[in-house]
Ligand SMILES: Cc1cc2nc3c(=O)[nH]c(=O)nc-3n(C[C@H](O)[C@H](O)[C@H](O)COP(=O)(O)O)c2cc1C
């Protein structure tokens with residue numbers, strides 16, 4: 001019997017919103033099982049640090065029906081969880097800064113046989129829909145700050 005194919009998604013997922021759900025639902029279509037790596041706060045250095053703790057972001061992602069297994073990322077080496085999960089495909093977010101070819105090269109260096117794809121974006125479904133954590137935080141500061 002062949003094992004189920006595994007897709008991996010990853011991100012910060014701070015204050016969940018419909019863009020996150022869209023990404024995870026899209027990523028799930030690439031495999032039979034969806035595994036999600038939640039970035040550790042200490043590794044989120046390319047933008048403002050998360051509001052919510054590692055544990056809370058992990059628990060919220062794991063609670064989504066589309067997610068089979070969620071885990072916190074490795075503190076130092078982003079390819080350690082990949083080696084453990086052994087995915088068939090890594091699905092990058094539509095706007096993630098990671099370079100797909102760079103990841104393919106790193107996977108090949110480590111002898112990991114895994115495709116790299118990119119998810120689609122969710123467009124606003126109605127005028128007031130907030131589709132980024134940054135815009136939700138901006139509104140909170142504006143209305144409650
Ligand atoms: C293939 C892959 C594996 C990753 N593994 C980890 C990890 O083990 N630990 C971690 O803290 N972040 C991990 N990340 C997340 C990145 O470090 C980065 O913080 C994350 O992609 C931020 O995305 P966002 O800005 O879309 O939230 C991984 C990213 C990729 C593309």
Ligand SMILES: Nc1ncnc2c1ncn2[C@@H]1O[C@H](COP(=O)(O)OP(=O)(O)OP(=O)(O)O)[C@@H](O)[C@H]1O
Pocket residue numbers: 010011012013014018019020022023047092093094095096120121122123131132133134135
């Ligand atoms: N509108 C959206 N459509 C599709 N995917 C999205 C959308 N918003 C976020 N994502 C995806 O969700 C994943 C995690 O996103 P992240 O945690 O960086 O949230 P964010 O809302 O984009 O944050 P920020 O506003 O701080 O940049 C990323 O892969 C990102 O591409």
